[in-house]
Amino acid sequence: MSExxxxxxxxxxxxxxxxxxxxxxILTRFPPEPNGYLHIGHAKSICLNFGLAARYNGKTNLxxxxxxxxxxxxxxxxxxxxxxxxxxxDWAKELxxxxxxxxxxxxxxxxxxxxxxxxxxxxxxxxxxxxxTPTTPGVNSPYRNRTVEENxxxxxxxxxxxxxDGEKVLRAKIDMAAPNMLLRDPLIYRIKHATHHRTGDQWxxxxxxDFAHGQSDSIEKITHSICTLExxxxxPLYDWLIEQLEIFPSHQYEFARLNMTYTVMSKRKLLQLxxxxxxxxxxxxxxxxxxxxxxxxxxxxxxxxxxxxIGVAKRENLIDLSLLEFFVREDxxxxxxxRMVVFDPVKLVITNFEAxxxxxxxGEDNPEATEKTYRKIPFxxxxxxxxxxxxxxxxxxxxxxxxEKMVRLKYGYIIQCxxxxxxxxxxxxxxxxxYFPESKxxxxxxxxxxxxxxxxxxxxHHVPVTLQLYDRLFTVEDMNSAEGExxxxxxxxxxxxxxxxxxxxxxLQDQPGQAYQFLRKGYFIQDxxxxxxxxxxxxxxVGLKDSWAKESKK
RNA sequence: UGCCCGAUAGUAUAAUGGUAGUACGACGGUUUUUGGUGCCGUUUGUCUAGGUUCGAAUCCUGGUCGGGCAACCA
Numbered sequence: 001m002s003e004x005x006x007x008x009x010x011x012x013x014x015x016x017x018x019x020x021x022x023x024x025x026i027l028t029r030f031p032p033e034p035n036g037y038l039h040i041g042h043a044k045s046i047c048l049n050f051g052l053a054a055r056y057n058g059k060t061n062l063x064x065x066x067x068x069x070x071x072x073x074x075x076x077x078x079x080x081x082x083x084x085x086x087x088x089x090d091w092a093k094e095l096x097x098x099x100x101x102x103x104x105x106x107x108x109x110x111x112x113x114x115x116x117x118x119x120x121x122x123x124x125x126x127x128x129x130x131x132x133t134p135t136t137p138g139v140n141s142p143y144r145n146r147t148v149e150e151n152x153x154x155x156x157x158x159x160x161x162x163x164x165d166g167e168k169v170l171r172a173k174i175d176m177a178a179p180n181m182l183l184r185d186p187l188i189y190r191i192k193h194a195t196h197h198r199t200g201d202q203w204x205x206x207x208x209x210d211f212a213h214g215q216s217d218s219i220e221k222i223t224h225s226i227c228t229l230e231x232x233x234x235x236p237l238y239d240w241l242i243e244q245l246e247i248f249p250s251h252q253y254e255f256a257r258l259n260m261t262y263t264v265m266s267k268r269k270l271l272q273l274x275x276x277x278x279x280x281x282x283x284x285x286x287x288x289x290x291x292x293x294x295x296x297x298x299x300x301x302x303x304x305x306x307x308x309x310i311g312v313a314k315r316e317n318l319i320d321l322s323l324l325e326f327f328v329r330e331d332x333x334x335x336x337x338x339r340m341v342v343f344d345p346v347k348l349v350i351t352n353f354e355a356x357x358x359x360x361x362x363g364e365d366n367p368e369a370t371e372k373t374y375r376k377i378p379f380x381x382x383x384x385x386x387x388x389x390x391x392x393x394x395x396x397x398x399x400x401x402x403x404e405k406m407v408r409l410k411y412g413y414i415i416q417c418x419x420x421x422x423x424x425x426x427x428x429x430x431x432x433x434x435y436f437p438e439s440k441x442x443x444x445x446x447x448x449x450x451x452x453x454x455x456x457x458x459x460x461h462h463v464p465v466t467l468q469l470y471d472r473l474f475t476v477e478d479m480n481s482a483e484g485e486x487x488x489x490x491x492x493x494x495x496x497x498x499x500x501x502x503x504x505x506x507x508l509q510d511q512p513g514q515a516y517q518f519l520r521k522g523y524f525i526q527d528x529x530x531x532x533x534x535x536x537x538x539x540x541x542v543g544l545k546d547s548w549a550k551e552s553k554k
Numbered sequence: 555u556g557c558c559c560g561a562u563a564g565u566a567u568a569a570u571g572g573u574a575g576u577a578c579g580a581c582g583g584u585u586u587u588u589g590g591u592g593c594c595g596u597u598u599g600u601c602u603a604g605g606u607u608c609g610a611a612u613c614c615u616g617g618u619c620g621g622g623c624a625a626c627c628a
Contacts, residue, residue, distance in 0.1 A: 006569085006575095007568095008567090008568095031628090032628095033627085065628065067627095070627095071628090124625085128624070132624070134555095134623060134624060135555060135557090136556080138624090166626065169626055179557040179558085180558075180623075181557085181623055181624055182623075187626055189626090191626080206626095208625095210628095212628095213628080229560090229622070230622060230623085232558065232559060232622075232623090233558060233622070234623095256560085261565090309566080309578080310577095311567045311568085312567090313566090315559090315560050315561065315566095315620090316561095316621055318566090319566060320564090320565055320579075322565090323566075323577085326577090326578060327578095329590090329591095330591095334591095367588085367590095368591070411587075412587090414587095441587060450587080452587095452588095452589075517588085517590080519590085520588050520589080520590070521588090544588080544589095545589090545590065545591090546589075549589090550589095
């Protein structure tokens with residue numbers, strides 16, 4: 001297959017490393033900070049890291065990058081693990097950067113003893129000022145030339161809790177005039193008298209990202225440390241520290257993070273949506289979080305296929321939400337159980353069908369399934385159909401019900417409209433039809449033909465349900481370059497609740513978690529909550545492609 | 555005006571000096587007891603100016619445009 005020949009740039013690097021014998025086996029890692037829930041951007045990274053390991057017969061560690069006790073919580077650790085498993089991946093080892101705190105401390109001592117790190121008493125303002133700007137070089141700190149002995153002593157005292165937060169920091173001694181600002185004596189340890197979610201009060205000094213991530217990679221002997229583009233300028237520092245410490249040379253490779261239309265992808269902004277109560281929580285079905293998408297009814301397979309299709313490269317990108325939706329539909333079309341639900345009911349009476357009689361029709365659960373299963377659907381004299389499926393004076397291409405027109409009722413009979421009734425405002429209150437017994441589905445009789453097929457429910461045998469119709473959270477395609485605050489661009493119709501929909505009775509017998517296709521309407525999944533008056537509540541995962549909506553706009 | 559990264563259809567992503575291909579979208583047709591699905595087809599692209607070469611999306615040089623870097627965040 002030509003598909004196997006087409007490698008992304010990271011796969012090329014790995015194949016070369018394997019071919020040259022640089023490594024016998026690759027080891028990647030997925031390194032989330034437990035300070036929020038995972039989102040679709042993380043899913044791309046997860047699929048990449050775990051996918052690479054699977055493809056090249058390697059392994060992937062899950063490592064929680066927990067070096068900042070002020071922001072990190074165990075709740076997030078648990079959600080992250082659940083999300084990765086749900087996506088279908090298994091990690092080789094579950095690790096925490098905090099497991100390496102002692103080792104990292106020793107690494108810092110090594111650096112100090114080599115004269116490559118020093119304790120700085122400057123305030124953060126002073127340090128920022130001395131750092132210069134991207135276009136002007138920085139100047140040396142007055143504390144830069146402390147002796148090794150003094151630095152060792154002070155660093156020990158930092159660890160021992162002799163100083164307050166912010167009183168001292170440990171910095172690598174590199175070059176204050178370096179064109180890369182990250183090389184201008186970067187901070188590598190800071191004092192924080194805070195309780196850590198795993199180490200408790202054992203430590204009051206914590207390593208910075210740059211002195212933790214690469215070292216953790218090296219400790220674990222990660223071969224390919226894959227991160228996003230904003231870490232490109234960190235790579236010289238990543239390499240410098242490993243070289244000075246003379247430890248296992250892990251290597252960092254960077255790819256472009258995922259951006260999607262009509263949503264935001266930073267944990268900070270997502271947290272804001274949660275805190276401002278714009279959404280119900282991290283798992284609100286409108287959120288681009290993995291837990292939100294799960295509750296929405298997106299499937300792991302759809303997300304994996306999406307990740308595969310968008311590829312991996314180094315240029316900035318903005319992916320259409322509709323591409324993700326395509327993969328969701330593609331998966332659900334094959335797996336979702338079909339049911340009939342009328343969203344906006346209008347009464348339809350079959351005048352030549354006996355009152356009180358109930359005929360049970362057979363309906364396929366899924367026309368795409370290789371092994372067919374069926375459910376019974378009660379058919380009665382009085383039914384409900386979709387209000388929008390009837391027009392008094394229809395345009396030419398309207399294939400639904402209208403005076404004197406014929407349509408098929410799905411799984412049932414062809415009917416013809418004889419008359420209709422209206423209230424004073426002109427609203428349709430009832431449609432009267434005749435049915436043709438010989439046209440029953442499966443009878444093989446096709447003397448009658450109907451252009452359209454409608455879904456319906458019995459007026460006497462149905463289940464009232466509540467529907468949550470979700471749509472994009474924002475009205476602007478590219479939220480990264482949108483002007484003003486995110487609140488200016490919220491989609492007021494991102495959630496529409498319909499509490500007057502009617503479902504066929506079979507819906508009560510189905511398993512929770514069942515993926516549905518409500519015929520001609522869209523894919524749905526039952527929510528964890530219940531709807532109005534305790535009714536079953538269903539979330540719209542994604543609508544069906546609707547070429548009539550397009551046609552009728554013309 | 556420092557350093558770094560990038561630029562291929564509308565959106566993504568291939569082509570690794572030798573026919574610019576794929577997916578989604580859009581458009582048209584076909585099948586259909588879901589205006590769904592399936593199937594078939596059409597459309598649209600190498601940022602720019604030079605150079606190297608028999609031959610450049612690919613290599614070189616200049617430019618343009620986009621992004622990143624001045625957190626005791628990751």
